[in-house]
């Protein structure tokens with residue numbers, strides 16, 4: 001059973017190449033944000049989380065508005081996926097190798113965004129295949145810049161009142 005994810009050459013594309021390929025200016029801010037999000041592509045991040053993480057990990061203090069504009073721009077050109085949660089907060093995630101985002105779970109209570117893993121690996125692979133099939137079918141119809149977001153929403157084990165939840 002092959003998971004034929006459409007693998008563009010995975011050999012780490014540099015953020016510079018990506019910015020150029022998407023018609024963006026190679027500013028330090030753009031490089032830093034793209035690099036950080038690609039290094040943390042297994043989850044999605046809010047503006048506030050990003051601002052904090054960039055300050056901590058990259059020692060970059062970015063003006064709120066500058067970061068918002070940059071995130072919008074990066075989402076527009078398809079380098080990031082932007083999702084709005086039930087509280088209307090935006091979450092940004094790097095799109096790596098054109099693969100659909102890994103199916104993930106969003107807790108409606110604490111708003112954590114958790115990748116589905118473990119026992120769900122097989123389901124994940126099947127969901128990814130289905131998403132790829134949908135994208136490919138739409139591409140043949142001429143649709144472009146397609147992305148699929150697979151989110152399961154609910155209450156996580158930590159927030160659920162009585163559940164002792166299974167270990168993740």
Ligand SMILES: [Zn+2]
Pocket residue numbers: 107108109110111112155156157158159160
């Ligand atoms: Zn929760």
